[in-house]
Amino acid sequence: MGTRRVTMRDVAEASGVSPATVSFVLNDVTEQHILPATQERVRAAARELGYVPHAIAKALREGSSRIVLLALPQGIRGPGLDAYTRGLDDELARHGHVLLVRHGSPLHGGLESVVASVAPRAVIDLSGLYQHEAADAAAGPVTTNDGGWVDGLAAHTLVQLLHLVRAGHASVAVALPEDPGWARLAAVRLGFARQASVRLGLAEPVVLTVPRDKAAAIQAVRDLRRDHPGVSAVAAFDDAVAMQLLAALHGLGVTVPDELAVIGFDAVEYGSFATPALTSVHIDAGAYGQRAARTVLGLEPPADPPAGATVVVRESA
Amino acid sequence: MGTRRVTMRDVAEASGVSPATVSFVLNDVTEQHILPATQERVRAAARELGYVPHAIAKALREGSSRIVLLALPQGIRGPGLDAYTRGLDDELARHGHVLLVRHGSPLHGGLESVVASVAPRAVIDLSGLYQHEAADAAAGPVTTNDGGWVDGLAAHTLVQLLHLVRAGHASVAVALPEDPGWARLAAVRLGFARQASVRLGLAEPVVLTVPRDKAAAIQAVRDLRRDHPGVSAVAAFDDAVAMQLLAALHGLGVTVPDELAVIGFDAVEYGSFATPALTSVHIDAGAYGQRAARTVLGLEPPADPPAGATVVVRESA
DNA sequence: TATGATCACTAAATCGAATTAGTGCAACGG
DNA sequence: CCGTTGCACTAATTCGATTTAGTGATCATA
Numbered sequence: 001m002g003t004r005r006v007t008m009r010d011v012a013e014a015s016g017v018s019p020a021t022v023s024f025v026l027n028d029v030t031e032q033h034i035l036p037a038t039q040e041r042v043r044a045a046a047r048e049l050g051y052v053p054h055a056i057a058k059a060l061r062e063g064s065s066r067i068v069l070l071a072l073p074q075g076i077r078g079p080g081l082d083a084y085t086r087g088l089d090d091e092l093a094r095h096g097h098v099l100l101v102r103h104g105s106p107l108h109g110g111l112e113s114v115v116a117s118v119a120p121r122a123v124i125d126l127s128g129l130y131q132h133e134a135a136d137a138a139a140g141p142v143t144t145n146d147g148g149w150v151d152g153l154a155a156h157t158l159v160q161l162l163h164l165v166r167a168g169h170a171s172v173a174v175a176l177p178e179d180p181g182w183a184r185l186a187a188v189r190l191g192f193a194r195q196a197s198v199r200l201g202l203a204e205p206v207v208l209t210v211p212r213d214k215a216a217a218i219q220a221v222r223d224l225r226r227d228h229p230g231v232s233a234v235a236a237f238d239d240a241v242a243m244q245l246l247a248a249l250h251g252l253g254v255t256v257p258d259e260l261a262v263i264g265f266d267a268v269e270y271g272s273f274a275t276p277a278l279t280s281v282h283i284d285a286g287a288y289g290q291r292a293a294r295t296v297l298g299l300e301p302p303a304d305p306p307a308g309a310t311v312v313v314r315e316s317a
Numbered sequence: 318m319g320t321r322r323v324t325m326r327d328v329a330e331a332s333g334v335s336p337a338t339v340s341f342v343l344n345d346v347t348e349q350h351i352l353p354a355t356q357e358r359v360r361a362a363a364r365e366l367g368y369v370p371h372a373i374a375k376a377l378r379e380g381s382s383r384i385v386l387l388a389l390p391q392g393i394r395g396p397g398l399d400a401y402t403r404g405l406d407d408e409l410a411r412h413g414h415v416l417l418v419r420h421g422s423p424l425h426g427g428l429e430s431v432v433a434s435v436a437p438r439a440v441i442d443l444s445g446l447y448q449h450e451a452a453d454a455a456a457g458p459v460t461t462n463d464g465g466w467v468d469g470l471a472a473h474t475l476v477q478l479l480h481l482v483r484a485g486h487a488s489v490a491v492a493l494p495e496d497p498g499w500a501r502l503a504a505v506r507l508g509f510a511r512q513a514s515v516r517l518g519l520a521e522p523v524v525l526t527v528p529r530d531k532a533a534a535i536q537a538v539r540d541l542r543r544d545h546p547g548v549s550a551v552a553a554f555d556d557a558v559a560m561q562l563l564a565a566l567h568g569l570g571v572t573v574p575d576e577l578a579v580i581g582f583d584a585v586e587y588g589s590f591a592t593p594a595l596t597s598v599h600i601d602a603g604a605y606g607q608r609a610a611r612t613v614l615g616l617e618p619p620a621d622p623p624a625g626a627t628v629v630v631r632e633s634a
Numbered sequence: 635t636a637t638g639a640t641c642a643c644t645a646a647a648t649c650g651a652a653t654t655a656g657t658g659c660a661a662c663g664g
Numbered sequence: 665c666c667g668t669t670g671c672a673c674t675a676a677t678t679c680g681a682t683t684t685a686g687t688g689a690t691c692a693t694a
Contacts, residue, residue, distance in 0.1 A: 007680055018644045023682055033641055055434040055681035056382065059373045060649050066434050069417075074403075077394060086391075089422050098431050100386075100417040105406050114415050117383050118370045214589050240587065247590040270532050270557065273564040324650055335674045340652055350671055375648030377679050 006049045009231065015045040022046070026053070040202050059119065066097045069120040069295060071111050073104045073127040076181055077237060078267045080285045084149065087289025088124070093295055097121060109230040122296035129185055147292030148306070149285070150188060156309040157192040158199065160235050160263055160281045163311045165200050169233040172197075173206040173224060175245055176237050186237055193235065206231055217248040225254070233261035233317060239280055246274050246316065261317035276315035283309045323366045332362040339363070343370070368392060376436065383414045385613060386437040390421045390444040391500055393554060397583045397602045401466065404606025412614055414438060439613035446502055464609030465623070466602070467505060471628040472568070474509040475516065477552050477580055477598045482517050482627045485579065486550040489514075490523040490541060492562055493554050503554055510552065523548055523601050527561050534565040542571070549579035556585040556597055563633065564593050578634035593632035600626045 008026075017038060023044040024032040045051075058183065059065040070085065075191035089099040096240040102114055103126055115123055124145055164172055174193045176186040197205050206228050211217050224231065242264035246256060254260055256276055264271055264280035271278035287306030294301045325343075329336040334355060341349040342359040351359075354602065362368075376382040387402065406416040419431055421444055432440055434464045441462055481489055492501040507524065514522050523545045528534050553559035559581035562571060571577055573593055581588055581597035586596035604623030611618045 005680090009680080019662080019681080020644060020646095020683080021642085024643090027682085029683090032643085035642065052433050054377075054436070054680050056373055056377045056436045057649090058682080060371075060377050060651095060680080061682050063649080065373065070671095077399070082394070085420065086422070089420065089604070092421060094523075098419070098434055100419060100435070101408065102415070102417060103402065105410060116369050118414055118417070119371070119373045214585060214594065243588065244590050247592060250592055269529060270561065273561050274535075275564060275567055277531065322650090325652095326650080327660075337674060337676095341673090344652080347651090349673085352672065355672080371650050374679090375652080377650080377681095378652050589687085614656080625669080 005006075005054065005149075006051045007054070008051070011042065011046045011051050014049060015040060015041040017110035035287060042076075051061050051148075061205070064119050067118055068092050068097050068099050068293070069115065069122040069169070070101045070125045071104065071114075071119060071125040071127050072101060073181060078240075078266060079268045080238075083283075083285035084289040084292075087286030088147075088293045089289070090286075091290040091293035093212050094157045097208060097297065107246070124292055124296060129188075132188060138280060145292050145295050147288040147290065147295065148291070148302075149288040152191060152283075152306060154192045154195065156265070156281060157189060157235075157281050158196040159309040160265060161193065161196045161200055161202065163263060163279070163313075164235060164261065164317065165202065165235045167233070167261065167317065169202075170208075171203045171228070171230040172233045172235055173208045173228065174237070175208045175210050176240050177241050178209050178211050182237070189237055203230075205235070208234065210241050210248070212244075214244075214247065214251070215306065217244055218251045221245070221248045221252060221254075222308055225260075231260070233257075233263070236262060236264050238266045239271045239278060242278055242316075243271065243274050246276075246278065248273065257315070257317050263317040267312045271312075272314060274316070279314045279317040280312050281309045282312050322371065323368045325368070326372070327366055328359065328363045329367050331366060332358040334359060342463075344607060347632065366430060381436050381438050384435055384437040385409050385414050385416050385610075386419055386432065386435060386440045386568050387416060388419045388421065388431075388444050389439060390441040390498060391574060395557075395583065396585045399405065400600075400602035401464075401606040401609075404603030405610045406606070407465075407603075408607040408610035409614070412610075412616070414614065419427075441609055441613060446505075459592065462609050462612050464607065464612065464618075465606035466609070467603035469600075469605060470506060471509045471512065471597060473493075473582070473600050474506060474552075475513040476626040476628065477582060478510065478513045478517055478519065480580060480596070480598075481550045481552060481578065481634065484550070484578065486519075488523075488545070488547040489518045489552055490525045490545065490548045491554070492527050492551050492558050494527045494558050495526050495528050499554070499596065506554055520547075522552075525559050528566070529561075531561075532570070533574045534561055535568045538562070538565045538569060538571075542577075548577070550574075550580070553579060553581050555583045556581035556588045558566060559595055559597070559633075560588065560591050563593075563595065566594065574632070574634050580634040584629045591633070596631045596634040597625045597629050623633075 008019045008022050012022045021034060021038070022042055025034055025039045026046060055065065070088065092099050111125060126146060129146065129150065161172065174190055176190065193205050206224065208220060208224050211220055234245060237246060242262055245262055249256055249260060256262055262278070264278050267280040267282035270281050284307045286313065291301050291306065324352040325336045325339050329339045338351060338355070339359055342351055343363060372382065373488035387405065402418065409416050428442060443463060446463065446467065469599045478489065492509055493507065510522050523541065525537060525541050528537060551562060553562060559579055562579055566573055566577060573579055581595045588597050601624045608618050608623065
């Protein structure tokens with residue numbers, strides 16, 4: 001319990017050199033000439049004593065820690081985000097940094113206080129993407145850098161609608177989640193869907209917001225089919241919305257894809273469990289995470305853009 | 318860009334006092350007598366200059382940062398864990414700490430290296446709960462503290478099975494996920510289900526592992542019904558498994574709950590979208606997170622145990 | 635043989651805040 | 665009028681690692 005931490009000074013004393021020398025040896029400082037024999041002594045002592053460099057002291061000297069903070073809003077989850085996070089994390093790990101995720105909480109005084117108490121190397125704040133506008137860039141190293149993910153969404157939305165056009169649909173609806181947490185991203189996606197519709201010669205897409213309550217969802221779908229009988233396919237915001245839609249359609253007795261086709265987004269594996277199995281768009285979100293990592297670290301982003309989206313064809317469209 | 322950070326020394330000079338005095342004022346050190354007028358000058362200068370204490374320097378002095386690290390394995394997600402995390406975070410926030418989540422990655426050299434580079438006040442390592450045995454407690458402040466969550470699981474599993482017994486079922490199956498990431502927790506849950514069965518006078522529960530592939534899942538359910546025709550209800554590991562089960566049952570043409578009842582666990586809201594709507598067990602996971610927070614901070618845990626589980630009765634059981 | 639270059643290290647300052655041990659001054663008691 | 669106490673502060677040290685500016689010693693060159 002009470003055993004004090006092993007410091008560089010301890011290692012220095014144990015190996016009969018100065019702390020400076022220990023630092024040079026342990027950090028492989030090439031500008032300094034240290035006898036191989038001495039190096040070995042120092043390393044041995046460090047190993048023996050179980051020396052672990054004190055990250056905070058190091059961070060104080062370097063000016064910031066090797067933490068990169070990813071700020072996310074409260075309840076936002078999803079396979080795309082998971083993959084993005086993993087890509088980010090892996091790339092960061094390759095450069096000796098650590099990704100830590102901060103889930104927003106109303107009890108904290110906002111991101112600034114967290115940033116202040118962590119002093120991260122960089123902050124990737126994605127909360128603006130989901131809720132309000134990007135926060136004021138007042139304090140420190142906060143970026144809304146997403147590695148081009150939102151831009152990529154435009155292309156991916158095009159792929160989603162293209163699949164519908166290829167299958168012969170001429171009038172489609174876009175299904176959006178009701179959850180206000182997704183509101184902003186939903187608006188962005190809708191904008192891209194509109195642009196894609198123009199490019200593909202589709203009619204202006206009808207917007208369908210899918211309520212969380214099943215009865216209400218059924219009602220919403222019923223209204224859609226009454227008001228827009230020409231709509232023959234629905235492009236969903238994500239697979240979760242698509243599956244809610246499928247459930248509502250099942251409740252209404254509408255056959256999918258014959259009467260109405262449904263295509264998801266993000267290709268979760270349990271989409272195959274839906275009835276009928278959900279057709280969806282797969283995205284290489286990890287690549288965007290990787291790009292974001294390289295950008296915040298000040299590295300050259302990979303020349304080749306992330307792979308495009310692909311359609312996972314199952315049964316629903 | 319190049320503007321250097323405002324330090325305590327700057328505030329001291331601006332208000333004509335020593336850095337020590339600034340520290341006393343800004344930290345409300347009551348043992349020191351500082352004239353109210355001086356205090357006001359210092360505070361004004363701090364405000365004016367936009368002084369923000371340097372967290373790393375503070376952490377170096379205090380010995381550790383005010384970060385609490387929650388270590389989770391790679392792909393583990395779920396509503397229970399979300400609620401747990403939120404409870405943890407909120408309680409930590411009340412005591413001036415920040416929760417940061419670390420998702421395991423094979424690229425990092427394990428948790429120790431992350432702990433070394435973050436120097437958190439405490440670490441809550443839940444990865445052992447899901448995968449291997451609790452890691453060696455070698456380095457620092459790592460706890461497998463879960464606030465009694467796993468223990469609570471025993472009672473909650475009892476509630477789940479009790480609902481089935483009350484509905485007249487005498488022989489049940491337990492449905493477990495195939496994903497190896499959940500293997501350990503699944504084993505724990507199965508153990509509790511066995512204990513509960515004994516207490517409730519049920520037959521030894523049959524184990525059903527639900528494959529991720531739909532066709533395989535259907536086959537597994539078919540086998541179950543052939544080999545154990547007496548089984549009239551299934552208690553699922555969580556709602557995700559329950560919904561896969563429901564889909565497989567639908568594919569087989571088995572009516573729920575008449576031919577086979579299904580009850581989930583964790584009560585996700587989209588369970589209401591299943592056909593039939595999923596009956597499930599709701600758990601106050603947030604309370605366990607709160608307990609965990611108080612424990613790692615060395616505070617008195619709340620006297621009253623977390624609220625028990627409740628059954629959200631819908632249609633499937 | 636003096637000059638300087640190279641080698642193998644060390645002393646001391648630095649990062650920014652917290653804290654212990656004072657210091658000078660005024661008021662008060664005996 | 666001297667000693668003590670209380671007040672309002674300050675100087676200096678500490679936390680642990682990094683880094684700049686050296687310091688002797690050895691070796692080579694002119």
